[in-house]
Amino acid sequence: MLTTNPFDPAYGDKLREECGIFGIWGAATASALVALGLHALQHRGQEAAGITSWDGNSFHSHRAMGHVAGNFDRDDIIRRLAGGAAIGHVRYSTTGETALRNVQPLFAELASGGFAVAHNGNISNAMKLRRELNRRGSIFQSTSDTEVIIHLVATSTYRTLLDRFIDALKQVEGAYSLVCLTSEGVIACRDPLGIRPLVMGRLGDAYIFASETVALDVVGATYIRSVEPGELVVVSEKGVKSHRPFASVRPRPCIFEHVYFSRPDSIVDGSSVYSVRKQIGAELARENPVDADFVVPVPDSGVPAAIGYAQESGIPFELGIIRSHYVGRTFIQPSDHVRHLGVKLKHNANIALIQGKKLVLIDDSIVRGTTSLKIVQMLREAGAREVHMRIASPPTRHSCFYGVDTPERAGLLAAQMNVPEMSDYIKADSLAFLSIDGLYRALGEDARDEAQPQHCDACFTGDYPTRLTDHEEHEPADQLALLAERYA
Structure with a gap:
């Protein structure tokens, strides 16, 4: 359903x-x-x-x-x-x-x-x-x-x-x-x-x-x-x-393999995923600096980029959030209150470390913003003085039709809000994303070639490399039914 x-x-x-x-x-x-x-x-x-x-x-x-x-x-x-x-x-x-x-x-x-x-x-x-x-x-x-x-x-x-x-x-x-x-x-x-x-x-x-x-x-x-x-x-x-x-x-090839999908110890198209993600973090630090006490990753996917951000910025890297590896994605309780607490089963603030501190929070992406909102709130409740969120990819504004589970655009936060509005929504002190050219630089390219893009980056740019026949043949009102039939 x-x-x-x-x-x-x-x-x-x-x-x-x-x-x-x-x-x-x-x-x-x-x-x-x-x-x-x-x-x-x-x-x-x-x-x-x-x-x-x-x-x-x-x-x-x-x-x-x-x-x-x-x-x-x-x-x-x-x-x-x-x-x-x-x-x-x-x-x-x-x-x-x-x-x-x-x-x-x-x-x-x-x-x-x-x-x-x-x-x-x-x-x-x-x-x-x-x-x-x-x-x-x-x-x-x-x-x-x-x-x-x-x-x-x-x-x-x-x-x-x-x-x-x-x-x-x-x-x-x-x-x-x-x-x-x-x-x-x-x-x-x-x-x-x-x-x-x-x-x-x-x-x-x-x-x-x-x-x-x-x-x-x-x-x-x-x-x-x-x-x-x-x-x-x-x-x-x-x-x-x-x-x-x-x-x-x-x-x-899909650029998001380097951002999130592949394991960091993999080699994708000749490049170490771990090294690329660290370079992504360094690009992010150059593009979006912030005065802070610690660089804190959202574990585990934000860790390599956070290391790169810390090394480039000179701000100490710390595990301000501890992740439990024993909670599956299917833990959903009927009570709104219990569901709200569910984020702490997977992520818990390291209170003794972050209390009174200004944090740079690094994550790989924001899709719907629900987890980002909860994590920022958790860090504030734990006593963080400021929470500045930095995202190791451009805003995800478009759905993927090439084998990735993405919502329709109505469910993508970046498709509905600009960056200041997103920052207000997740209640961060500031929010910034890596640019599309910065992502390409992290992969060893000078910038994105607008005439002939080097990767599939449609989730960021809307530039789909193939026809989307099934999608194009259905009116927007039919899209949820289309997805339900396609992925049933």
């Missing part, structure tokens, strides 16, 4: 990546390695997980609601997921129903044999394609946009599975990084703009694909390279082969 108030605390106050993917070919314990890899990607999706394996004769699948731990740390489940090849997926549901039928990998028996797919991203013309496929007789088993790919493969008239798969991808718009499992091999691919990340590694004779390099690290694999935008990599008994079936375009 969609809540009617876009600033309701039940929504949460962070952008949420919808999924992480992991695939391996050529390992004796493939499913166990996939489970470990999914553990490392748990931050990308915490509501469901699944693994599909191939043992040379049969496919085996297990999908479950909840975390990887508790579902895939049982020996009996891993034993049932037999074989030397496997793919896996962790997922966030967004608006709409959380249902097992939408948990990936999705699997189907095609005329050519079994086909499983795990998807990170969002197909922005999925509803249009689904209507066309329904008219042609396709029967869908889920409400996931990913299932469209399976039906496009199944109905393609090309001869080989690889050609049918390429034919399917040429019909979709939006963002996708995919790992697919067939009886002949693993296929990994990335959309032509490279919006969502995908990397390739090696462990002995086995090849691995994952959303982030940390998933390679946890299984002891060696990072080889990123799968290039528009590239398909096929791994089989015949070896590794790269295909580039799409017209070449200038890549635009």
Whole structure:
């Protein structure tokens, strides 16, 4: 169910990546390695997980609601997921129903044999394609946009599975990084703009694909390279082969991977996420200085930027907020009073440190502003003399249609208020954001190229790199219903 108030605390106050993917070919314990890899990607999706394996004769699948731990740390489940090849997926549901039928990998028996797919991203013309496929007789088993790919493969008239798969991808718009499992091999691919990340590694004779390099690290694999935008990599008994079936375009990988989504110990498009976030903090300090006693991060996502801000400004870095790591995002109580207190279950002020002090509070972003309001209030109640909030990204004014859980613009604080109004709303002494050019400088660019942007930064600029067919074909009044159907 969609809540009617876009600033309701039940929504949460962070952008949420919808999924992480992991695939391996050529390992004796493939499913166990996939489970470990999914553990490392748990931050990308915490509501469901699944693994599909191939043992040379049969496919085996297990999908479950909840975390990887508790579902895939049982020996009996891993034993049932037999074989030397496997793919896996962790997922966030967004608006709409959380249902097992939408948990990936999705699997189907095609005329050519079994086909499983795990998807990170969002197909922005999925509803249009689904209507066309329904008219042609396709029967869908889920409400996931990913299932469209399976039906496009199944109905393609090309001869080989690889050609049918390429034919399917040429019909979709939006963002996708995919790992697919067939009886002949693993296929990994990335959309032509490279919006969502995908990397390739090696462990002995086995090849691995994952959303982030940390998933390679946890299984002891060696990072080889990123799968290039528009590239398909096929791994089989015949070896590794790269295909580039799409017209070449200038890549635009998601810039928010560097701000928040990826783990700080990952390498994204050749850059250390941790180093970039520290540089973001340094840029923020140069652009938006403030007289204060301490630099305090909103843990954990604000920590690297706060370190960079402190080093650049010379203001001491301190843990003025302590985070509990044992509270999930689903803790929502019916009482408004108890819900209000819920922020202290996750974040608590370090009273002895901050009492009477002027603070620079660093966070990665403001989405709805609900958490920022509560944290500023908590610091004031703990005795902070001044709270100046600095945000390590530009204002988030636009929705994402490429695989990130963002509200409609009506639910984005920066789309409804200017910065002084936002500062008043969260009750900070001052509020400032990193500029878009400052974000690009932190990534080693001189500035954003207005004619040919180097990244997908649509959540900040509204400059979407692809058509948004499903969105454009619906009137604004239909948008909540559209999202409910898309993400059911």
